[in-house]
Amino acid sequence: MKTILAPALAPLPETSGYCPHCNKTHRLGSGRGYEIARRLIQWLTGSRTIALYARNDRGQTTPEDPTLATDYLWGAARGKMFGVMECLRPDGSVLTLYAFSGQYNGRWLVDGWVPPLFDVDEFITVTGDTEKEIKRLTEELAAYGKGHPEKTILRQRRRLLSKELTAKIHNLYRLHNFNGQSASLPEAFTGSGGIPTGTGDCCAPKLLDYAARNNLQPLGMAEFYIGRATKSGSYRHGDFSAPCAKRCSPILGFLLCGLADN
Ligand SMILES: [Zn+2]
Ligand SMILES: [Zn+2]
Known part of the structure; x- marks a missing residue:
């Protein structure tokens, strides 16, 4: 070292x-x-x-x-x-x-x-459920065959969820100044x-x-x-x-x- x-x-x-x-x-x-x-x-x-x-x-x-x-x-x-x-x-x-x-x-x-x-417990609570849902959608997507029309809808849903998650995380941060x-x-x-x-x-x-x-x-x-x-x-x-x-x-x-x- x-x-x-x-x-x-x-x-x-x-x-x-x-x-x-x-x-x-x-x-x-x-x-x-x-x-x-x-x-x-x-x-x-x-x-x-x-x-x-x-x-x-x-x-x-x-x-x-x-x-x-x-x-x-x-x-x-x-x-x-x-x-x-x-x-x-x-x-x-x-x-x-x-x-x-x-x-x-x-x-x-x-x-x-x-x-x-941010409050770590709050962070885990807020992110946990949405992350689980995103994971579930990913698994569902994988289960459909190539070019299945349902895939587009699932992809949109997943994109929206991760956008929402990002916004939620940003609002958990509390910045303090002097x-x-x-x-x-x-x-x-x-x-x-x-x-x-x-x-x-x-x-x-x-x-x-x-x-x-x-x-x-x-x-x-x-x-x-x-x-x-x-x-x-x-x-x-x-x-x-x-x-x-x-x-x-x-x-x-x-x-x-x-x-x-x-
Ligand atoms: Zn930096
Ligand atoms: Zn200033």
């Missing part, structure tokens, strides 16, 4: 997004993001688990939950983006938040990591065209939303890739990057709104 990170030669990318409400771009710098990220990567490399709190009486890590092992990041699923954010509590003390993008090995919730922007406002994904999204799949699941939105909801003032943020490189090679272990343009930029204006501009 590669563990050594080259020192950041250039300043890390900032987090920014255009806010139509204020008619300006809100920004958050990286602060101490690089040092914190490097420490986290070292810790994960040594402990081989993302179970931040799984320690025994002697302070040693006890990686008992195999679903949290970092081996996952080096396997068939490849690596993923992680994020760190340093924040100030209202009493002036400093707190560091940690995030992984999307799910970790099929899990949305892991102790010590910020949660997704003005005390909240919005669904469609309300916060400023991009043109449809909302890409996975919008709101990256580290930047998770970290900002958590900070806003918990009265924490972000000081800096960094996002970086851990694990086996993506097939295209566009993300490699230890690479730092700015929040993505496709999914994150169109919601960052809303999420950063109300933060003192720096």
Whole structure:
């Protein structure tokens, strides 16, 4: 496993997004993001688990939950983006938040990591029934012979259902900003065209939303890739990057709104 990170030669990318409400771009710098990220990567490399709190009486890590092992990041699923954010509590003390993008090995919730922007139980309830129905339609489609007229109707029904499912999922997301406002994904999204799949699941939105909801003032943020490189090679272990343009930029204006501009 590669563990050594080259020192950041250039300043890390900032987090920014255009806010139509204020008619300006809100920004958050990286602060101490690089040092914190490097420490986290070292810790994960040594402990081989993302179970931040799984320690025994002697302070040693006890990686008992195999679903949290970092081996996952080096396997068939490849690596993923992680994020760190340093924040100030209202009493002036400093707190560091940690995030992984999307799910970790099929899990949305892991102790010590910020949660997704929706209620996980509600998400499972809402998506479960429709997904079952889509699966049933797919099986029914397969049962009909080639060119059967019924197939067109079933295909239309399936297309409509997945469109409805996407809309339902987008409305489950609740985004909070530093003005005390909240919005669904469609309300916060400023991009043109449809909302890409996975919008709101990256580290930047998770970290900002958590900070806003918990009265924490972000000081800096960094996002970086851990694990086996993506097939295209566009993300490699230890690479730092700015929040993505496709999914994150169109919601960052809303999420950063109300933060003192720096
Ligand atoms: Zn993103
Ligand atoms: Zn604003």
